[in-house]
Amino acid sequence: xxxxxxxxxxxxxxxxxxxxxxxxxxxxxxxxxxxxxxxxxxxxxxxxxxxxxxxxxxxxxxxxxxxxxxxxxxxxxxxxxxxxxxxxxxxxxxxxxxxxxxxxxxxxxxxxxxxxxxxxxxxxxxxxxxxxxxxxxxxxxxxxxxxxxxxxxxxxxxxxxxxxxxxxxxxxxxxxxxxxxxxxxxxxxxxxxxxxxxxxxxxxxxxxxxxxxxxxxxxxxxxxxxxxxxxxxxxxxxxxxxxxxxxxxxxxxxxxxxxxxxxxxxxxxxxxxxxxxxxxxxxxxxxxxxxxxxxxxxxxxxxxxxxxxxxxxxxxxxxxxxxxxxxxxxxxxxxxxxxxxxxxxxxxx
Numbered sequence: 001x002x003x004x005x006x007x008x009x010x011x012x013x014x015x016x017x018x019x020x021x022x023x024x025x026x027x028x029x030x031x032x033x034x035x036x037x038x039x040x041x042x043x044x045x046x047x048x049x050x051x052x053x054x055x056x057x058x059x060x061x062x063x064x065x066x067x068x069x070x071x072x073x074x075x076x077x078x079x080x081x082x083x084x085x086x087x088x089x090x091x092x093x094x095x096x097x098x099x100x101x102x103x104x105x106x107x108x109x110x111x112x113x114x115x116x117x118x119x120x121x122x123x124x125x126x127x128x129x130x131x132x133x134x135x136x137x138x139x140x141x142x143x144x145x146x147x148x149x150x151x152x153x154x155x156x157x158x159x160x161x162x163x164x165x166x167x168x169x170x171x172x173x174x175x176x177x178x179x180x181x182x183x184x185x186x187x188x189x190x191x192x193x194x195x196x197x198x199x200x201x202x203x204x205x206x207x208x209x210x211x212x213x214x215x216x217x218x219x220x221x222x223x224x225x226x227x228x229x230x231x232x233x234x235x236x237x238x239x240x241x242x243x244x245x246x247x248x249x250x251x252x253x254x255x256x257x258x259x260x261x262x263x264x265x266x267x268x269x270x271x272x273x274x275x276x277x278x279x280x281x282x283x284x285x286x287x288x289x290x291x292x293x294x295x296x297x298x299x300x301x302x303x304x305x306x307x308x309x310x311x312x313x314x315x316x317x318x319x320x321x322x323x324x325x326x327x328x329x330x331x332x333x334x335x336x337x338x339x340x341x342x343x344x345x346x347x348x349x
Contacts, residue, residue: 017307020340021314023146023177023289023330025210026266027259030252033245041240048235053246057218060250066223067194069230070246072237074176074204074217077229078140079103081200081219084232085170090138093124095147095319097174100140112136115321122148122283122291126156130163139164142174143187147316147328149285151178151187161192161199170198179208179256180287182264187286193220200225205242207288208259209249216242263288266331273341279348289330291316297348298324305347311340 047053054065061068071077078099081087088109092100093116104111112135116122122145129139139160144151152160157173164171173189181187193201205216216238221229238246249255267285274292275282281293294302299315306313314328329340 017310017312018332018336018339019312020329020332020336021312022212023207023287023328024212025180025208025259025288026330026332026336027210027255027262029210030249030255032248032252032255036244036248037241038244041244044240046236046238046240046243050238050243053238053243056247056250061190061220063190063194063220067220067226069219069221069226069233070238071217071219071233072242073206073215074174074202074219075099076237077200077202077217077219078172078174079106080229080233081170081172081202082107082109084229085138087138087140087170089136090140091129091132091136092140093129093142093145095145095316095321096140097142097146098319100142100174101320104140111140113320116145116148116150122150124150124152126152126159129160133163133167133169136169138170138172140172140174142176143189144177144181144285144287146177147289147291147314147319147322147326148283149177149287149290150283151181151286153186154188154191157187157189158192161189161196165196165198168198170200171196172200172202174202176202176204176207177287177289178203180260180263182260184260190220194222197222197224200229205246205249208256211245211249214242214245215239216246218246263331266334266337269334270329270331270337270341274344277345277348280344289328291326291328294325294327294348299327300324302327302344302347306343309339309343309346311343 050070054068057068082103090111092111094113178184189201193199201220205211279295283291316322316326316328317324
């Protein structure tokens, strides 16, 4: 498996598969966007400052336009942060999203990894994170974390942010999956972003709003931090479609509430059913995907058998500290979730 391979790569499979490897909102995208595209907008450049788009995001999170930056998915903003701060030695609690490491190594850096302990159910120990600060120049952390699905509450994240601030260590918090958490307000760091010049919080329309093909990411920081990032950023990386859609989606409160309710119910179903399978270790999750471990099988064999049944899982063996016993599955429709459980039971019986 390629070192930086992601889930969702259905294009290499000839047959139709139910894609549990991609952790996108199973309810699809908000219906409100269907009439949001003005074809005439394609004949002119997008607003280089994205004023209306930022205004929509501003209403959503309660920050000023000056505290917001937009980009071509969260991925652009991750690479931008690394580049703008010339990060060479970030602390990355791991296993973690592979693009954190790739962004740093492509810039000539060498991350320090804190191994999140499996024996604690992949819950991050904030004190151990802080103890690593003397060895690093920055912190990159997913909240909730991908692939473990675990989160850090705001009061604990505040400890990390304050300790980093004392040492002039920039912190990037990736909240790409945070809106899936039922009580996500207890976990978010957006409210701290305007007050700390070295704190950058990232989100995306990709996962929660079900729009991976649109490539719309957005981030929050102090006015000084946003100015610094803008100085390193290419112009017009958000196209007219993403700009138009982004002005609509953040007002669709019903879609957001329906999503959280659905995810809560289906994760409960999957967790309950998969824990009945003796061969599996199931790690509890806050979000729309879950990490699982095989006790005796190799994930390649399970993946091959499930593909015969039209099901694709995410081989998680290329995440740091995970091996060929680990895989990740995301919530899909209830019928598809039932098919997943039955197929895994059949294969592992």
